[in-house]
Amino acid sequence: MTTAVPAPAPADVAAGRPVRTPERRPVQRFSVGRTLRYAILLFSLVIVLIPVYVLVVTSFKGPGDASAARAWALPQLWTTENWVTAWQTLSPAIWRSVQMVVPASIISAFLGSMNGFVLSRWSFRGANIVFTLILFGMFIPYQAVMIPLLQLLLGLDIPSGIPSLILVHVIYGIPITTLIFRNYYESVPKELIEAARVDGAGMLRTYFSVVLPISVPSFVVVLIWQFTSAWNDFLFAVFFSSSQNGPVTLALNNLANGALLQNYGVSMSGALLASLPTLLVYIILGKYFIGGLMSGSVKG
Template sequence: MATVTTPAPETQQVTGTRPSSGKPSRRTGSPGWRIFRYAVLLASLLLVLIPVYVLFVTSFKGIGDASPSRTWFFPQTWTGQNWADAWEALSPALMRTFAMVIPAAVLSSLLGSMNGFVLSRWRFPHANLVFTLILFGMFIPYQAVMIPLVQLMIDINVPNGIPSLILLHVVYGIPICTLIFRNYYETVPMELIESARVDGAGMLRTYFSVVLPISIPSFVVVLLWQFTSAWNDFLFAVFFSTANNGPVTMALNNLANGAMLSNYGVSMAGALIASLPTLLVYILLGRYFVGGLMAGSVKG
Protein backbone atom coordinates (compact mmCIF):
# COMPACT_ATOMS: atom_id res chain seq x y z
CA MET A 1 0.00 0.00 0.00
CA ALA A 2 1.36 3.33 -0.99
CA THR A 3 2.08 5.84 1.75
CA VAL A 4 1.10 9.45 1.53
CA THR A 5 3.58 11.89 2.94
CA THR A 6 2.30 15.12 4.31
CA PRO A 7 4.51 18.07 3.49
CA ALA A 8 6.00 19.76 6.55
CA PRO A 9 4.56 23.15 7.30
CA GLU A 10 6.73 26.07 6.44
CA THR A 11 8.59 27.40 9.42
CA GLN A 12 8.31 31.04 10.21
CA GLN A 13 11.49 32.92 10.89
CA VAL A 14 11.50 34.50 14.32
CA THR A 15 13.24 37.83 14.27
CA GLY A 16 12.63 38.86 17.87
CA THR A 17 11.02 42.15 16.85
CA ARG A 18 7.43 43.09 17.25
CA PRO A 19 5.54 44.03 14.10
CA SER A 20 4.94 47.68 13.64
CA SER A 21 1.39 48.74 14.33
CA GLY A 22 1.71 51.98 12.44
CA LYS A 23 1.07 54.03 15.59
CA PRO A 24 3.64 56.52 16.92
CA SER A 25 5.58 55.31 19.94
CA ARG A 26 4.83 56.73 23.37
CA ARG A 27 8.33 58.19 23.59
CA THR A 28 8.14 60.23 20.43
CA GLY A 29 4.42 60.99 20.35
CA SER A 30 2.47 62.30 17.44
CA PRO A 31 3.84 65.18 15.36
CA GLY A 32 1.08 67.47 16.60
CA TRP A 33 1.93 66.73 20.23
CA ARG A 34 5.62 67.38 19.63
CA ILE A 35 4.87 70.72 18.01
CA PHE A 36 2.64 71.71 20.92
CA ARG A 37 5.28 70.68 23.45
CA TYR A 38 8.02 72.65 21.76
CA ALA A 39 5.73 75.66 21.43
CA VAL A 40 5.04 75.62 25.16
CA LEU A 41 8.75 75.31 25.93
CA LEU A 42 9.58 78.17 23.59
CA ALA A 43 6.88 80.37 25.10
CA SER A 44 8.17 79.63 28.60
CA LEU A 45 11.71 80.44 27.53
CA LEU A 46 10.65 83.76 26.04
CA LEU A 47 8.71 84.62 29.18
CA VAL A 48 11.79 84.03 31.30
CA LEU A 49 14.13 85.89 28.96
CA ILE A 50 12.01 89.05 28.60
CA PRO A 51 13.30 90.64 31.85
CA VAL A 52 16.85 89.65 30.92
CA TYR A 53 16.42 91.32 27.54
CA VAL A 54 15.21 94.53 29.17
CA LEU A 55 18.09 94.50 31.64
CA PHE A 56 20.70 93.85 28.97
CA VAL A 57 19.41 96.38 26.44
CA THR A 58 18.87 99.13 29.00
CA SER A 59 22.34 98.64 30.45
CA PHE A 60 23.83 99.94 27.18
CA LYS A 61 21.58 103.02 26.89
CA GLY A 62 22.64 106.56 27.64
CA ILE A 63 20.95 108.90 30.09
CA GLY A 64 18.39 110.30 27.68
CA ASP A 65 17.80 106.97 25.96
CA ALA A 66 17.09 104.91 29.09
CA SER A 67 13.47 105.86 29.70
CA PRO A 68 10.24 103.89 30.26
CA SER A 69 8.92 104.93 26.87
CA ARG A 70 11.85 103.20 25.13
CA THR A 71 11.99 100.08 27.31
CA TRP A 72 11.62 97.58 24.45
CA PHE A 73 13.80 99.37 21.90
CA PHE A 74 17.49 98.94 21.19
CA PRO A 75 19.79 101.80 22.26
CA GLN A 76 20.07 104.67 19.84
CA THR A 77 23.77 104.76 20.74
CA TRP A 78 25.42 101.79 22.42
CA THR A 79 27.63 102.76 25.36
CA GLY A 80 29.64 100.77 27.88
CA GLN A 81 30.00 103.59 30.38
CA ASN A 82 27.13 102.23 32.47
CA TRP A 83 29.02 98.99 33.01
CA ALA A 84 32.18 100.86 33.98
CA ASP A 85 30.31 103.02 36.48
CA ALA A 86 28.45 100.02 37.92
CA TRP A 87 31.67 98.03 38.28
CA GLU A 88 33.40 100.92 40.02
CA ALA A 89 30.53 101.17 42.50
CA LEU A 90 30.09 97.43 43.12
CA SER A 91 33.58 95.93 42.91
CA PRO A 92 34.51 96.47 46.59
CA ALA A 93 31.20 94.97 47.71
CA LEU A 94 31.70 92.03 45.34
CA MET A 95 34.99 91.17 47.00
CA ARG A 96 33.39 91.40 50.44
CA THR A 97 30.55 89.15 49.28
CA PHE A 98 32.96 86.46 48.10
CA ALA A 99 34.71 86.71 51.46
CA MET A 100 31.34 86.10 53.12
CA VAL A 101 29.65 83.41 51.02
CA ILE A 102 32.61 81.05 50.58
CA PRO A 103 33.35 80.42 54.29
CA ALA A 104 29.64 80.51 55.15
CA ALA A 105 28.82 77.87 52.54
CA VAL A 106 31.76 75.63 53.46
CA LEU A 107 31.22 75.78 57.23
CA SER A 108 27.45 75.24 57.09
CA SER A 109 27.92 72.34 54.67
CA LEU A 110 30.54 70.66 56.85
CA LEU A 111 28.46 71.05 60.02
CA GLY A 112 25.35 69.83 58.23
CA SER A 113 27.27 66.81 56.96
CA MET A 114 28.39 65.88 60.47
CA ASN A 115 24.88 66.33 61.84
CA GLY A 116 23.38 64.25 59.05
CA PHE A 117 25.85 61.44 59.59
CA VAL A 118 25.24 61.26 63.33
CA LEU A 119 21.45 61.47 62.98
CA SER A 120 21.32 58.81 60.26
CA ARG A 121 23.87 56.19 61.38
CA TRP A 122 24.77 56.79 65.03
CA ARG A 123 21.49 56.50 66.89
CA PHE A 124 21.19 57.97 70.38
CA PRO A 125 18.21 58.57 72.69
CA HIS A 126 15.70 61.08 71.29
CA ALA A 127 17.59 61.41 68.00
CA ASN A 128 14.37 61.98 66.07
CA LEU A 129 13.37 64.75 68.47
CA VAL A 130 16.72 66.46 67.99
CA PHE A 131 16.36 66.20 64.23
CA THR A 132 12.85 67.69 64.40
CA LEU A 133 14.08 70.62 66.49
CA ILE A 134 16.90 71.27 64.01
CA LEU A 135 14.43 71.29 61.13
CA PHE A 136 12.19 73.63 63.08
CA GLY A 137 14.74 76.36 62.40
CA MET A 138 13.87 76.20 58.68
CA PHE A 139 10.28 77.28 59.31
CA ILE A 140 10.85 80.29 61.58
CA PRO A 141 10.56 83.52 59.55
CA TYR A 142 13.68 85.62 59.81
CA GLN A 143 11.59 88.74 60.37
CA ALA A 144 10.08 87.25 63.53
CA VAL A 145 13.44 86.90 65.29
CA MET A 146 15.31 89.84 63.83
CA ILE A 147 15.10 92.15 66.85
CA PRO A 148 16.26 89.57 69.43
CA LEU A 149 18.88 88.41 66.92
CA VAL A 150 20.31 91.92 66.67
CA GLN A 151 20.44 92.14 70.46
CA LEU A 152 22.17 88.77 70.66
CA MET A 153 24.85 89.78 68.17
CA ILE A 154 25.47 92.95 70.20
CA ASP A 155 25.72 91.00 73.46
CA ILE A 156 28.28 88.52 72.12
CA ASN A 157 30.30 91.35 70.52
CA VAL A 158 30.38 90.01 66.97
CA PRO A 159 31.71 92.75 64.65
CA ASN A 160 29.16 94.31 62.35
CA GLY A 161 29.45 93.54 58.66
CA ILE A 162 30.94 90.41 57.10
CA PRO A 163 31.77 88.55 60.37
CA SER A 164 28.17 88.86 61.57
CA LEU A 165 26.80 87.76 58.20
CA ILE A 166 29.10 84.71 58.06
CA LEU A 167 27.93 83.55 61.49
CA LEU A 168 24.25 84.09 60.66
CA HIS A 169 24.39 82.27 57.33
CA VAL A 170 26.25 79.35 58.91
CA VAL A 171 23.69 79.00 61.71
CA TYR A 172 20.63 79.39 59.49
CA GLY A 173 22.11 77.09 56.85
CA ILE A 174 22.59 74.15 59.21
CA PRO A 175 18.94 72.90 59.12
CA ILE A 176 18.65 72.52 55.34
CA CYS A 177 22.18 71.09 55.11
CA THR A 178 21.41 68.57 57.85
CA LEU A 179 18.23 67.50 56.08
CA ILE A 180 19.95 66.93 52.74
CA PHE A 181 22.90 65.05 54.24
CA ARG A 182 20.73 62.91 56.50
CA ASN A 183 18.63 61.80 53.53
CA TYR A 184 21.79 61.03 51.56
CA TYR A 185 23.48 59.06 54.35
CA GLU A 186 20.36 56.94 54.74
CA THR A 187 21.22 55.50 51.33
CA VAL A 188 24.77 54.54 52.35
CA PRO A 189 25.00 50.76 53.01
CA MET A 190 25.28 49.99 56.69
CA GLU A 191 27.95 47.41 55.85
CA LEU A 192 30.44 50.24 55.24
CA ILE A 193 29.86 51.64 58.71
CA GLU A 194 30.00 48.21 60.31
CA SER A 195 33.24 47.32 58.55
CA ALA A 196 34.84 50.51 59.86
CA ARG A 197 33.70 49.66 63.37
CA VAL A 198 35.17 46.16 63.05
CA ASP A 199 38.48 47.73 62.05
CA GLY A 200 38.40 49.77 65.24
CA ALA A 201 37.42 53.14 63.78
CA GLY A 202 35.42 55.47 66.01
CA MET A 203 32.75 57.90 64.92
CA LEU A 204 35.09 60.65 63.74
CA ARG A 205 37.48 58.26 61.99
CA THR A 206 34.54 56.57 60.25
CA TYR A 207 33.21 59.93 59.12
CA PHE A 208 36.46 61.34 57.76
CA SER A 209 37.85 58.12 56.27
CA VAL A 210 34.74 56.35 54.96
CA VAL A 211 31.73 58.65 54.76
CA LEU A 212 33.23 62.00 53.78
CA PRO A 213 34.93 60.76 50.56
CA ILE A 214 31.60 59.45 49.20
CA SER A 215 29.67 62.62 50.10
CA ILE A 216 30.72 64.71 47.09
CA PRO A 217 27.25 64.68 45.40
CA SER A 218 25.54 66.06 48.49
CA PHE A 219 28.30 68.59 49.08
CA VAL A 220 27.77 69.96 45.59
CA VAL A 221 24.06 70.41 46.34
CA VAL A 222 24.44 72.16 49.67
CA LEU A 223 27.38 74.29 48.58
CA LEU A 224 25.44 75.62 45.61
CA TRP A 225 22.36 76.14 47.75
CA GLN A 226 24.23 77.99 50.49
CA PHE A 227 26.29 80.02 48.04
CA THR A 228 23.16 81.26 46.27
CA SER A 229 21.21 81.92 49.47
CA ALA A 230 24.00 83.91 51.07
CA TRP A 231 24.79 85.81 47.87
CA ASN A 232 21.20 86.92 47.29
CA ASP A 233 20.41 87.74 50.92
CA PHE A 234 19.31 91.29 51.62
CA LEU A 235 17.43 91.12 54.95
CA PHE A 236 20.43 90.17 57.07
CA ALA A 237 22.56 92.66 55.15
CA VAL A 238 20.21 95.53 56.03
CA PHE A 239 20.27 94.75 59.75
CA PHE A 240 23.87 93.67 60.23
CA SER A 241 25.91 95.73 57.78
CA THR A 242 26.17 99.10 56.10
CA ALA A 243 26.93 100.28 52.60
CA ASN A 244 30.63 100.51 53.51
CA ASN A 245 31.05 97.02 54.97
CA GLY A 246 28.10 95.07 53.55
CA PRO A 247 27.65 92.64 50.65
CA VAL A 248 26.81 93.40 47.04
CA THR A 249 23.05 93.47 47.65
CA MET A 250 23.49 96.53 49.88
CA ALA A 251 25.71 98.24 47.33
CA LEU A 252 23.27 97.41 44.53
CA ASN A 253 20.39 98.89 46.50
CA ASN A 254 22.31 102.12 47.04
CA LEU A 255 23.34 102.20 43.39
CA ALA A 256 19.77 101.74 42.21
CA ASN A 257 18.43 104.43 44.53
CA GLY A 258 21.09 106.86 43.39
CA ALA A 259 20.71 106.11 39.68
CA MET A 260 16.94 105.80 39.57
CA LEU A 261 16.31 109.46 38.79
CA SER A 262 19.43 110.00 36.70
CA ASN A 263 20.31 106.88 34.69
CA TYR A 264 18.47 103.59 34.58
CA GLY A 265 21.29 102.04 32.61
CA VAL A 266 23.72 102.05 35.54
CA SER A 267 21.34 100.21 37.85
CA MET A 268 20.54 97.66 35.12
CA ALA A 269 24.22 97.02 34.50
CA GLY A 270 24.75 96.71 38.24
CA ALA A 271 21.98 94.13 38.52
CA LEU A 272 23.57 92.02 35.79
CA ILE A 273 27.02 92.26 37.39
CA ALA A 274 25.64 91.28 40.80
CA SER A 275 23.78 88.25 39.40
CA LEU A 276 26.62 87.04 37.17
CA PRO A 277 28.50 84.91 39.78
CA THR A 278 25.44 82.84 40.74
CA LEU A 279 24.53 82.48 37.07
CA LEU A 280 27.98 81.15 36.21
CA VAL A 281 27.92 78.76 39.17
CA TYR A 282 24.67 77.18 38.03
CA ILE A 283 25.76 77.04 34.40
CA LEU A 284 29.00 75.24 35.29
CA LEU A 285 27.69 73.03 38.11
CA GLY A 286 23.97 72.77 37.42
CA ARG A 287 24.07 69.18 36.22
CA TYR A 288 25.95 68.14 39.35
CA PHE A 289 23.33 69.94 41.44
CA VAL A 290 20.50 67.89 39.92
CA GLY A 291 22.54 64.69 40.17
CA GLY A 292 23.27 65.33 43.84
CA LEU A 293 19.62 65.89 44.59
CA MET A 294 18.69 62.62 42.90
CA ALA A 295 21.50 60.76 44.71
CA GLY A 296 19.67 60.98 48.02
CA SER A 297 16.12 60.78 46.71
CA VAL A 298 15.88 56.98 46.56
CA LYS A 299 16.80 54.88 49.55
CA GLY A 300 18.98 51.96 48.53
Protein backbone atom coordinates in the same frame (compact mmCIF):
# COMPACT_ATOMS: atom_id res chain seq x y z
CA MET B 1 4.28 52.09 3.48
CA THR B 2 6.59 49.17 4.30
CA THR B 3 10.38 49.14 4.26
CA ALA B 4 12.03 46.44 2.17
CA VAL B 5 14.32 44.09 4.08
CA PRO B 6 17.54 43.23 2.19
CA ALA B 7 18.04 39.55 1.45
CA PRO B 8 20.91 37.74 3.19
CA ALA B 9 24.13 37.35 1.26
CA PRO B 10 24.56 33.92 -0.41
CA ALA B 11 28.02 33.54 1.10
CA ASP B 12 26.60 33.84 4.62
CA VAL B 13 23.90 31.27 3.87
CA ALA B 14 26.36 28.83 2.34
CA ALA B 15 28.77 29.15 5.25
CA GLY B 16 26.04 28.62 7.78
CA ARG B 17 26.72 31.91 9.52
CA PRO B 18 23.80 33.51 11.34
CA VAL B 19 22.16 36.25 9.37
CA ARG B 20 21.21 39.39 11.19
CA THR B 21 17.95 40.98 10.31
CA PRO B 22 18.14 44.77 10.44
CA GLU B 23 15.87 46.29 13.02
CA ARG B 24 13.06 48.47 11.83
CA ARG B 25 13.12 51.90 13.33
CA PRO B 26 9.77 53.35 14.20
CA VAL B 27 8.79 56.22 11.97
CA GLN B 28 8.45 59.47 13.88
CA ARG B 29 4.97 60.72 13.27
CA PHE B 30 3.41 64.06 14.02
CA SER B 31 2.12 64.20 17.55
CA VAL B 32 -0.21 66.92 18.76
CA GLY B 33 0.81 66.33 22.37
CA ARG B 34 4.54 66.62 21.61
CA THR B 35 4.03 69.77 19.57
CA LEU B 36 1.90 71.33 22.30
CA ARG B 37 4.51 70.45 24.92
CA TYR B 38 7.31 72.12 22.96
CA ALA B 39 5.13 75.14 22.28
CA ILE B 40 4.46 75.58 26.01
CA LEU B 41 8.17 75.22 26.80
CA LEU B 42 9.09 77.76 24.14
CA PHE B 43 6.47 80.20 25.43
CA SER B 44 7.75 79.78 28.99
CA LEU B 45 11.32 80.38 27.83
CA VAL B 46 10.28 83.61 26.09
CA ILE B 47 8.47 84.82 29.24
CA VAL B 48 11.56 84.13 31.35
CA LEU B 49 13.94 85.83 28.91
CA ILE B 50 11.90 89.04 28.52
CA PRO B 51 13.30 90.64 31.74
CA VAL B 52 16.79 89.51 30.76
CA TYR B 53 16.41 91.20 27.39
CA VAL B 54 15.34 94.47 29.02
CA LEU B 55 18.24 94.28 31.47
CA VAL B 56 20.88 93.66 28.82
CA VAL B 57 19.55 96.20 26.32
CA THR B 58 19.09 98.96 28.89
CA SER B 59 22.55 98.40 30.34
CA PHE B 60 24.08 99.60 27.05
CA LYS B 61 21.94 102.75 26.74
CA GLY B 62 23.02 106.27 27.54
CA PRO B 63 21.31 108.51 30.11
CA GLY B 64 18.95 110.10 27.56
CA ASP B 65 18.15 106.84 25.84
CA ALA B 66 17.36 104.75 28.93
CA SER B 67 13.72 105.47 29.76
CA ALA B 68 10.53 103.57 30.38
CA ALA B 69 9.14 104.65 27.01
CA ARG B 70 12.09 103.03 25.17
CA ALA B 71 12.48 99.97 27.38
CA TRP B 72 11.96 97.56 24.46
CA ALA B 73 13.95 99.48 21.86
CA LEU B 74 17.58 98.84 21.05
CA PRO B 75 20.10 101.49 22.09
CA GLN B 76 20.48 104.41 19.72
CA LEU B 77 24.13 104.53 20.70
CA TRP B 78 25.75 101.51 22.32
CA THR B 79 27.94 102.43 25.30
CA THR B 80 29.79 100.59 28.06
CA GLU B 81 30.00 103.54 30.44
CA ASN B 82 27.18 102.09 32.55
CA TRP B 83 29.18 98.91 33.11
CA VAL B 84 32.31 100.84 34.05
CA THR B 85 30.39 102.99 36.53
CA ALA B 86 28.59 100.00 38.04
CA TRP B 87 31.82 98.04 38.40
CA GLN B 88 33.65 100.93 40.07
CA THR B 89 30.78 101.31 42.53
CA LEU B 90 30.07 97.62 43.25
CA SER B 91 33.50 95.98 43.05
CA PRO B 92 34.36 96.50 46.77
CA ALA B 93 30.96 95.15 47.79
CA ILE B 94 31.33 92.18 45.44
CA TRP B 95 34.64 91.30 47.09
CA ARG B 96 33.01 91.58 50.52
CA SER B 97 30.23 89.24 49.36
CA VAL B 98 32.83 86.70 48.26
CA GLN B 99 34.50 86.95 51.66
CA MET B 100 31.14 86.30 53.30
CA VAL B 101 29.64 83.65 51.04
CA VAL B 102 32.59 81.29 50.64
CA PRO B 103 33.29 80.59 54.35
CA ALA B 104 29.58 80.63 55.25
CA SER B 105 28.79 78.02 52.57
CA ILE B 106 31.73 75.76 53.44
CA ILE B 107 31.23 75.90 57.22
CA SER B 108 27.47 75.29 57.05
CA ALA B 109 28.02 72.43 54.59
CA PHE B 110 30.49 70.64 56.88
CA LEU B 111 28.32 71.16 59.96
CA GLY B 112 25.28 69.87 58.10
CA SER B 113 27.25 66.87 56.86
CA MET B 114 28.37 65.95 60.38
CA ASN B 115 24.86 66.39 61.75
CA GLY B 116 23.36 64.33 58.97
CA PHE B 117 25.84 61.52 59.51
CA VAL B 118 25.31 61.37 63.25
CA LEU B 119 21.51 61.54 62.96
CA SER B 120 21.30 58.89 60.25
CA ARG B 121 24.08 56.35 60.82
CA TRP B 122 25.30 56.98 64.38
CA SER B 123 21.92 57.30 65.99
CA PHE B 124 21.39 57.79 69.71
CA ARG B 125 18.42 58.03 72.05
CA GLY B 126 16.35 61.08 71.17
CA ALA B 127 17.94 61.51 67.73
CA ASN B 128 14.55 62.02 66.07
CA ILE B 129 13.65 64.73 68.59
CA VAL B 130 16.96 66.53 67.96
CA PHE B 131 16.42 66.29 64.21
CA THR B 132 12.91 67.71 64.53
CA LEU B 133 14.17 70.62 66.62
CA ILE B 134 16.86 71.37 64.04
CA LEU B 135 14.31 71.35 61.23
CA PHE B 136 12.08 73.65 63.27
CA GLY B 137 14.57 76.41 62.54
CA MET B 138 13.59 76.28 58.85
CA PHE B 139 10.01 77.34 59.60
CA ILE B 140 10.75 80.34 61.83
CA PRO B 141 10.34 83.57 59.80
CA TYR B 142 13.50 85.64 59.73
CA GLN B 143 11.52 88.80 60.46
CA ALA B 144 10.26 87.37 63.76
CA VAL B 145 13.73 86.93 65.25
CA MET B 146 15.62 89.75 63.59
CA ILE B 147 15.58 92.20 66.52
CA PRO B 148 16.43 89.59 69.22
CA LEU B 149 19.18 88.22 66.99
CA LEU B 150 20.60 91.69 66.49
CA GLN B 151 20.60 92.31 70.25
CA LEU B 152 22.30 88.95 70.81
CA LEU B 153 25.11 89.72 68.36
CA LEU B 154 25.59 93.16 69.88
CA GLY B 155 25.75 91.59 73.34
CA LEU B 156 28.43 89.16 72.13
CA ASP B 157 30.46 92.07 70.70
CA ILE B 158 30.59 90.49 67.25
CA PRO B 159 31.61 93.13 64.69
CA SER B 160 28.94 94.19 62.25
CA GLY B 161 29.40 93.51 58.59
CA ILE B 162 31.01 90.38 57.21
CA PRO B 163 31.70 88.58 60.56
CA SER B 164 28.09 88.94 61.71
CA LEU B 165 26.72 87.89 58.31
CA ILE B 166 28.95 84.80 58.19
CA LEU B 167 27.72 83.68 61.62
CA VAL B 168 24.07 84.33 60.76
CA HIS B 169 24.19 82.49 57.44
CA VAL B 170 25.98 79.53 59.01
CA ILE B 171 23.35 79.25 61.75
CA TYR B 172 20.39 79.57 59.41
CA GLY B 173 21.98 77.20 56.91
CA ILE B 174 22.35 74.31 59.35
CA PRO B 175 18.69 73.08 59.18
CA ILE B 176 18.54 72.73 55.38
CA THR B 177 22.06 71.30 55.10
CA THR B 178 21.33 68.78 57.84
CA LEU B 179 18.14 67.69 56.07
CA ILE B 180 19.90 67.20 52.72
CA PHE B 181 22.83 65.26 54.17
CA ARG B 182 20.65 63.11 56.44
CA ASN B 183 18.51 62.04 53.48
CA TYR B 184 21.64 61.27 51.49
CA TYR B 185 23.32 59.25 54.24
CA GLU B 186 20.16 57.21 54.68
CA SER B 187 20.89 55.77 51.23
CA VAL B 188 24.45 54.76 52.16
CA PRO B 189 24.64 50.97 52.77
CA LYS B 190 24.88 50.09 56.43
CA GLU B 191 27.54 47.53 55.60
CA LEU B 192 30.08 50.32 55.00
CA ILE B 193 29.56 51.75 58.48
CA GLU B 194 29.54 48.33 60.10
CA ALA B 195 32.74 47.33 58.31
CA ALA B 196 34.44 50.47 59.59
CA ARG B 197 33.30 49.70 63.12
CA VAL B 198 34.61 46.14 62.84
CA ASP B 199 37.98 47.53 61.77
CA GLY B 200 38.03 49.62 64.94
CA ALA B 201 37.21 53.00 63.45
CA GLY B 202 35.39 55.43 65.71
CA MET B 203 32.79 57.98 64.72
CA LEU B 204 35.21 60.64 63.48
CA ARG B 205 37.45 58.15 61.65
CA THR B 206 34.42 56.60 59.98
CA TYR B 207 33.16 60.00 58.91
CA PHE B 208 36.44 61.31 57.48
CA SER B 209 37.69 58.06 55.93
CA VAL B 210 34.50 56.39 54.72
CA VAL B 211 31.55 58.79 54.58
CA LEU B 212 33.15 62.08 53.56
CA PRO B 213 34.76 60.79 50.31
CA ILE B 214 31.37 59.59 49.00
CA SER B 215 29.53 62.80 49.94
CA VAL B 216 30.59 64.87 46.94
CA PRO B 217 27.11 64.92 45.28
CA SER B 218 25.44 66.27 48.40
CA PHE B 219 28.21 68.78 48.99
CA VAL B 220 27.66 70.17 45.49
CA VAL B 221 23.94 70.58 46.16
CA VAL B 222 24.48 72.21 49.55
CA LEU B 223 27.22 74.56 48.34
CA ILE B 224 25.09 75.76 45.42
CA TRP B 225 22.10 76.25 47.70
CA GLN B 226 24.03 78.09 50.40
CA PHE B 227 26.02 80.18 47.96
CA THR B 228 22.87 81.39 46.21
CA SER B 229 20.96 82.03 49.43
CA ALA B 230 23.76 83.99 51.08
CA TRP B 231 24.69 85.93 47.95
CA ASN B 232 21.13 87.08 47.22
CA ASP B 233 20.23 87.86 50.83
CA PHE B 234 19.14 91.41 51.53
CA LEU B 235 17.29 91.28 54.86
CA PHE B 236 20.28 90.18 56.94
CA ALA B 237 22.47 92.68 55.10
CA VAL B 238 20.20 95.57 56.12
CA PHE B 239 20.21 94.61 59.80
CA PHE B 240 23.78 93.45 60.30
CA SER B 241 25.82 95.68 57.98
CA SER B 242 25.97 99.08 56.37
CA SER B 243 26.81 100.47 52.96
CA GLN B 244 30.47 100.70 53.99
CA ASN B 245 30.88 97.07 55.12
CA GLY B 246 27.88 95.27 53.61
CA PRO B 247 27.52 92.81 50.72
CA VAL B 248 26.69 93.54 47.10
CA THR B 249 22.92 93.41 47.55
CA LEU B 250 23.04 96.39 49.88
CA ALA B 251 25.35 98.30 47.56
CA LEU B 252 23.12 97.47 44.59
CA ASN B 253 20.10 98.89 46.41
CA ASN B 254 21.97 102.12 47.10
CA LEU B 255 23.13 102.26 43.49
CA ALA B 256 19.60 101.80 42.16
CA ASN B 257 18.19 104.47 44.45
CA GLY B 258 20.91 106.89 43.49
CA ALA B 259 20.55 106.31 39.75
CA LEU B 260 16.76 106.04 39.66
CA LEU B 261 16.21 109.55 38.30
CA GLN B 262 19.47 109.77 36.36
CA ASN B 263 20.30 106.64 34.43
CA TYR B 264 18.49 103.31 34.35
CA GLY B 265 21.45 101.81 32.54
CA VAL B 266 23.70 101.94 35.60
CA SER B 267 21.10 100.11 37.67
CA MET B 268 20.67 97.42 35.02
CA SER B 269 24.42 96.97 34.64
CA GLY B 270 24.79 96.67 38.40
CA ALA B 271 22.03 94.07 38.57
CA LEU B 272 23.73 91.98 35.90
CA LEU B 273 27.10 92.26 37.64
CA ALA B 274 25.58 91.25 40.98
CA SER B 275 23.86 88.21 39.47
CA LEU B 276 26.86 87.05 37.46
CA PRO B 277 28.57 84.98 40.23
CA THR B 278 25.45 82.91 40.96
CA LEU B 279 24.93 82.42 37.22
CA LEU B 280 28.48 81.14 36.83
CA VAL B 281 28.02 78.75 39.76
CA TYR B 282 24.93 77.24 38.14
CA ILE B 283 26.60 77.00 34.74
CA ILE B 284 29.66 75.22 36.16
CA LEU B 285 27.94 73.00 38.75
CA GLY B 286 24.36 72.93 37.52
CA LYS B 287 24.64 69.51 35.89
CA TYR B 288 25.57 68.04 39.27
CA PHE B 289 22.73 69.77 41.13
CA ILE B 290 19.82 67.53 40.09
CA GLY B 291 21.99 64.42 40.32
CA GLY B 292 22.98 65.34 43.85
CA LEU B 293 19.39 65.95 44.85
CA MET B 294 18.27 62.60 43.46
CA SER B 295 21.22 60.64 44.85
CA GLY B 296 19.59 60.34 48.25
CA SER B 297 16.03 59.85 47.04
CA VAL B 298 16.35 56.08 46.49
CA LYS B 299 17.95 53.83 49.05
CA GLY B 300 20.59 51.58 47.61
